[in-house]
Every structure is written in structure tokens, then in C-alpha cells.
Amino acid sequence: MRLTLTVLFTLVFAFTISAQSDEEAIRHTLNNYLEGSSHSDPERITSAFYAEADLFLSKKDQELWVLTPQEYADLFKNRERGKFNGRYGKIITMDIENNIASAKAEISIPSRNMLFVDIFLLKKIGGQWKIISKAATLKKGN
Numbered sequence: 001m002r003l004t005l006t007v008l009f010t011l012v013f014a015f016t017i018s019a020q021s022d023e024e025a026i027r028h029t030l031n032n033y034l035e036g037s038s039h040s041d042p043e044r045i046t047s048a049f050y051a052e053a054d055l056f057l058s059k060k061d062q063e064l065w066v067l068t069p070q071e072y073a074d075l076f077k078n079r080e081r082g083k084f085n086g087r088y089g090k091i092i093t094m095d096i097e098n099n100i101a102s103a104k105a106e107i108s109i110p111s112r113n114m115l116f117v118d119i120f121l122l123k124k125i126g127g128q129w130k131i132i133s134k135a136a137t138l139k140k141g142n
Contacts, residue, residue, distance in 0.1 A: 022096055022101075022124070022129070023094065023096060025128070025129045026094060026096065026101050026103065026122055026129045027091065027094075028129075029048050029122065029128075029129045029130065029131065030048065030091055030103055030105065030120065030131075031091075032044050032045070032047050032048040033045055033048035033049070033089075033131065034089030034090075034091075034105060034107070035089075036048065036073075036076075037076065037087055037089065037107070038084060038085060038087040038088065038089055039081070039082050039083065039084055039085065040076040040077075040079035040080060040081050040082070040083065040085050041076070041081055041082065042073035042074065042076050042077050042081075043073075045069070045072065045073040045076065046069045046070060046073045048069075048130070048131050049069035049130060049131045049132075049134075050069075050123070050125060050130040050131065050132045051068075051069065051070075052068075053068070053069050053130070053131055053132050053133055053134065054066055054067075054068070054133055054134075055067045055068070055069065055071075055072050055133075055134045055135075055136075056133075056134065056135040056136070057072075057134075057135075057136045058116070058136055058137050058138045069131075086109055086110065086111050086112075087107055087108075087109050088107065088108045088109075088110070089105055089106070089107045089108075090105060090106055091103060091104075091105050092104045092105055092106055099123060099124040100121070100122065100123050100124075101121075101122040101123075101129070102119065102120065102121055102122070103119075103120045103122065104117065104118070104119050104120070105117075105118045105120070106118075107136075114138060115138070115139045116136050116137065116138055116139070117136065117137050117139060118134055118135070118136045119134070119135050119136075120133070120134050121133040121134075
């Protein structure tokens with residue numbers, strides 16, 4: 001009985017550690033995107049994404065604007081790298097199931113009175129969490 005409890009405890013502990021490390025790794029990936037876009041760092045932005053990911057974005061007078069991670073990162077390449085550009089990002093939710101996850105973040109740009117909501121799909125690829133898809137919308141009233 002004692003051995004069974006020890007084995008059970010070890011399995012629960014190992015699962016908890018694995019879940020925590022996956023959550024931390026996903027947060028790291030999302031923060032690469034959020035901090036990279038807040039500090040105009042194209043390399044940090046692209047490091048968060050699977051190279052063939054699709055980004056479905058909002059753009060004035062365009063119902064659907066689809067970019068690759070590199071095309072999105074290129075939007076920041078002519079800005080001063082490393083300097084805060086007024087974008088504040090925060091992770092709102094995360095849901096992890098085995099080697100896939102979804103997450104939601106808010107990105108606010110107070111100087112332009114804008115608040116975006118981003119929804120991410122992530123997958124653990126080669127032991128690393130990568131964003132495989134992102135959709136964004138501009139919240140109404142902002």
C-alpha cells in the first residue's frame with residue numbers, strides 16, 4: 001500500500017511539474033511575441049511563431065488581412081529596436097491540452113485609443129511551444 005501511494009504521489013508530482021513547465025514555456029513564447037511587438041524587435045517576434053503560421057489580423061477597410069510571421073515582424077523593422085513603442089500586452093487566458101494550447105491576450109495602444117484582442121493556437125513542436133495561428137480583432141468603441 002505504501003509503495004502504491006509513493007508511486008501515485010510521484011506520478012501526480014511529475015504531471016504537475018510537466019504542466020507547470022508547459023505553462024511557463026507557453027508564457028515565454030507569448031511574451032516573446034508581446035514584448036517583441038512592444039519593443040520593435042522583429043527577431044523576437046518571429047521566434048514565437050512556427051515559420052508557416054498564418055496571422056489573421058484587423059485592418060481598416062479590409063475584412064481579412066493575412067500575414068506570415070515574417071511579414072508581421074517586418075511591420076516593426078523600421079522602428080527603433082528595443083525602444084518601447086506604446087503597445088501594452090497582457091495574457092488573459094491559457095488552456096493547455098497535451099501538446100496543443102490556446103491563449104488570449106489584450107494589446108492596448110493608449111496613444112491611439114486602440115484595444116486589440118488576440119487569440120492564439122500553439123503547438124509543441126520539437127520540444128518547443130510555437131504559435132501556429134493568431135487571429136486579432138480591434139474591440140469596438142476603441
